[in-house]
Amino acid sequence: MSSQVSPATKPLPASSSPGSRGVFRAFVAAPEFGPFVLLILEVIVFTVRTPAFLSPGNIGNLLAFTPELGMITLGMTLLMTSGEFDLSVGSVFGFAPVVMWTLYNTHTTSLEAGFLIALVVAAIIGFANGWFVTRLRIPSFLVTLGMLLVVRGTALYITDGFPQRTWTTKSALTKIIVGEISLGDLRIYASLLWFILFAVISGYVLTETKAGNWIQASGGNPEAARARGVRVAPTKMTLFILTAVISAYAGITSSIRVSAANPNSGTSYELEVIAMVVIGGTALTGGRGTIIGTVLGVLILRTMRNGIVLIGVPGLAYNIFIGAIILGMMALHSGLERRHRSGT
């Protein structure tokens, strides 16, 4: 019961009754089980309604944008587990590519230097978020709401609201970030591989490392954690910076793929990202987080958007389904949480 790779905590029945029945019960009781079932249901319903859903063309479509949003959710999951969240991710997603391509298009720097500068600028934004939250003790909701407006406003101001072109270059860097890969009929982007790599690393850090223990403790009971010598403020600060940098990287990925750095891109992504994270089972209030759940949450919402358009539901009705999924999943998670607390 101790050697298996498992989330930070497991419900009681799982470990007290070993054997295949125990494994099955652990699987059912895991917070990721609900999202997993929902995703399978979605895939089944959409496939039955329209076989084109599982065609290589459609799967390639589905997996083009998913990694970009998915990368942000990874940072957000760690940050939310530590008890904070970041509303400025969508703005950074739009702003970072604007910085990079403006520097390059005006011949100020090389593409690679522009890329690094954009990431450093994002790190500074994340640091500012973390500084306001941990030093001035302002709730992250207010701090990052302010930052959302500052960053978006800056992006619009320096571009006069016009997109930056990005198609004039074919460098090794753009190939590494989001080059196209063909697997038979299926065409995917390198960004999918990066997303998988980032997901594996963040899942590993959260459940298997000392840092992960600190992240969960910082969100679960910051006073107790501090009393035990956990450096709560630096932990949160690091996660704010990480979230901003990965959002910037995702934005740059997107700008290369769609051949434009639009200062408006990423608008309202913050809410979709938070929705994906909580659907997966991460607590909005901190202390509990799951990368596997988040990846499922990303796939649930992206599949839903793709599938309902495919089966002929008007795209404008999309939000009805998303809202319903969020409400349903929250009801499920709170039910599990109550059972969890009562210790059965």
Added chain:
Amino acid sequence: MAEELVRMERISKYFGRVQALNDVTLSVQRSEIVGLLGDNGAGKSTLIKILSGALRADSGEIFLRGQKVEMRTTTDAIAHGIETIYQDSALVTQLSIARNLFLGREPVKSPRLFNRLDQKSMNKAAGELLRRVGITKNIPSTTPISALSGGERQSVAIARAMHFESDLIILDEPTNNLGVEETKGVLRFVRSARDSGHSCIFIAHNIYHVFQVVDRIIVLRRGKKVADYIDPKKTTIEEVEQIITGMALDPNS
């Protein structure tokens, strides 16, 4: 004479105009278990919070092995080997027993890869500790704290102090909400801590529990120390009760 471990010298503390502690001096020898008694509001918790770094005294000094020390934060106190177990034990309810036990001092194994936790040894050590503090029920150490009873949580906090071999362990009402078996475990732990050279300050409402384990009893009343060096072997429970409520004076003073 035994070696002095901690000395709190002339500690005073005000909350607004209320004087919670008035010139209290307290010392604990090495391998000594001191019972701190007093009615509600006598200043026991305030005194302990000052020693554990959770509060700062308005005046007075703290000496550790003869050296003057500053307890600015609880982290300072832990670094000095003073471990406090509060009534509402400071645990992270979302984390497992093992992860709580090692929080802030996690063992890592190689290859380190971002400081990989040695979960196997954490869980093993946690299991042994739980048995030592008297949790006989078979609770896996991967169980989250939120699934435990109040008594079991208390035992986890005690197990933590045991494992890290603090010089001075402060137990603030450790037997509250505990079952018979768990209470026995706590008392057994306190005795074994003394036998292995640790000191304890034991605060409890239940004088019977205090009498079973302590070497010496100190009584606070309304922020003042009214008795010191009461020997539980030479004093009856009734006499101590009278001192706590103010109906009698310290027989030794």
